[in-house]
Amino acid sequence: MAALTHSNLPNLTLLSKGKVRDIYATSDPEKLLFVASDRISAYDVILKNGIPQKGKLLTEVSLFWFKKLAHIIPNHFITADIDEMPIEVREYREQLEGRAMLVKKAQVVPLEAIVRGYLTGSAWSEYKKSGTVHGIALPPGLVESQQLPEPLFTPSTKADQGAHDENISPAQAAVLIGEDLYAKISAAALALYSSASVHAHSRGLILADTKFEFGLFGSPQELLLIDELLTPDSSRYWPLQGYAAGESQPSFDKQYLRDWLVGTGFRKGLEAGPEGTSDGWVIEDKVVQGTQQRYQEVVAMLTN
Numbered sequence: 001m002a003a004l005t006h007s008n009l010p011n012l013t014l015l016s017k018g019k020v021r022d023i024y025a026t027s028d029p030e031k032l033l034f035v036a037s038d039r040i041s042a043y044d045v046i047l048k049n050g051i052p053q054k055g056k057l058l059t060e061v062s063l064f065w066f067k068k069l070a071h072i073i074p075n076h077f078i079t080a081d082i083d084e085m086p087i088e089v090r091e092y093r094e095q096l097e098g099r100a101m102l103v104k105k106a107q108v109v110p111l112e113a114i115v116r117g118y119l120t121g122s123a124w125s126e127y128k129k130s131g132t133v134h135g136i137a138l139p140p141g142l143v144e145s146q147q148l149p150e151p152l153f154t155p156s157t158k159a160d161q162g163a164h165d166e167n168i169s170p171a172q173a174a175v176l177i178g179e180d181l182y183a184k185i186s187a188a189a190l191a192l193y194s195s196a197s198v199h200a201h202s203r204g205l206i207l208a209d210t211k212f213e214f215g216l217f218g219s220p221q222e223l224l225l226i227d228e229l230l231t232p233d234s235s236r237y238w239p240l241q242g243y244a245a246g247e248s249q250p251s252f253d254k255q256y257l258r259d260w261l262v263g264t265g266f267r268k269g270l271e272a273g274p275e276g277t278s279d280g281w282v283i284e285d286k287v288v289q290g291t292q293q294r295y296q297e298v299v300a301m302l303t304n
Contacts, residue, residue: 003038003050004099009092019046020058020233026086026102031078033089034101036228040283040291042258044165045271048280051288055099057295058231063101064303065229069195073188075225076103076215106215106224111177112156112165113185115193118208119146120236120249122167123154135169145208145238146245151193153186158213184223185214196230203301205252206243210235232295252298260287 006022012033013025019041024033036055040047059080066077078101079085082093085102116123116133123133124144131140134154142148155173156165174182189212197207211234213227228234238249261281265274273279283291 001052003052004055004095005037005039005050007035007037007095009035009089009095011088011091019044020055021227027088028086030105031086032103032105033085034103034227035096036099036101040233040254040257042254042261043266043271045266045281047257047261048282049288051283051292051295053292054295057299058228058233059099059101061231061299061302062229065196066225068199069192069225069229072191072195073225074222075229076106076217076227078102078104103226104217104224106217106226107221108158108226109177109181109185109214109216110158111173111182111185111214112158113189113212113214114154114156114209115151115189115212116154116209117148117151117193117197118206118236118238119144119148120208123152123209126167134167135171143246145243145247145249151190151197153189155186181223188212188214188223188225192225192230200237200302201240204240205298205301206238206240206249208236208238208249208251232298237298252294252301254291256294257283257287257291260284 009024014022015025016023020037020039022035022037024035026033036058038050038052038054040051040054063080066075080101082090082096082100089096119127119142126133127138127142131138133152136152139149153170154167155170156167158165192212193210200207210230212225215224215226216222217224232253235253236255237252243249266281270276273281
């Protein structure tokens with residue numbers, strides 16, 4: 001089955017095309033159509049070919065988490081039933097089934113709300129150099145993949161497509177969005193991570209870290225959880241069985257793709273393609289299949 005890398009809804013107005021999602025206006029000015037494509041990105045670079053059915057898997061797991069965590073904070077989700085969407089959306093049923101959500105149109109807060117429970121990725125890289133994560137001092141002697149003394153809220157900037165998110169300190173984030181909003185978002189993000197990690201653990205998974213996004217809706221403005229939620233795109237899941245601190249972990253997320261990309265020769269400056277061409281990066285068939293398998297497995301473990 002071919003990957004759907006670009007949605008084609010000519011009678012709807014395309015508002016934005018992100019790394020994965022295409023966002024369309026609807027006849028209701030307070031509602032948007034989110035379409036999860038099969039595109040995949042690594043290091044903020046969109047690969048030329050996608051992962052078949054990935055968008056449907058992301059939608060399935062987001063819907064699961066939106067429902068499960070709704071008691072912590074309201075979210076933007078309205079419906080995934082095409083029959084309940086505006087009439088102009090329904091003509092694209094075949095293309096949209098399983099990968100579309102009707103959502104509240106929120107004002108996006110310009111902050112990536114990252115929560116880390118384990119020392120890995122860019123956090124591990126920073127800690128090795130300075131003993132800090134996003135400028136937060138941590139105890140000495142921690143090792144790669146070790147569980148942190150407590151989960152950390154570690155924000156980053158929300159970059160435009162093609163640009164790179166930048167890790168910032170909590171103090172910088174509070175200045176960026178205001179202290180009151182920062183306090184609400186950090187508290188909500190930590191509560192969401194705590195609840196989700198307990199569920200993941202019960203299903204044989206470690207939720208090492210994840211990224212949340214928030215928006216403001218209505219008058220008076222209400223803080224909503226938006227975008228995707230705890231998907232393999234926005235989260236780092238490890239198998240609980242075999243976990244051992246002090247080494248990198250096998251993962252059910254995009255790390256498999258990132259490792260392949262680096263092994264193929266990707267580095268900063270080659271975002272446009274091998275040798276700096278503008279042809280982009282094409283994922284090998286076996287890596288497409290391996291990535292799809294990992295997504296399918298983690299979604300099944302979380303939701304079944």
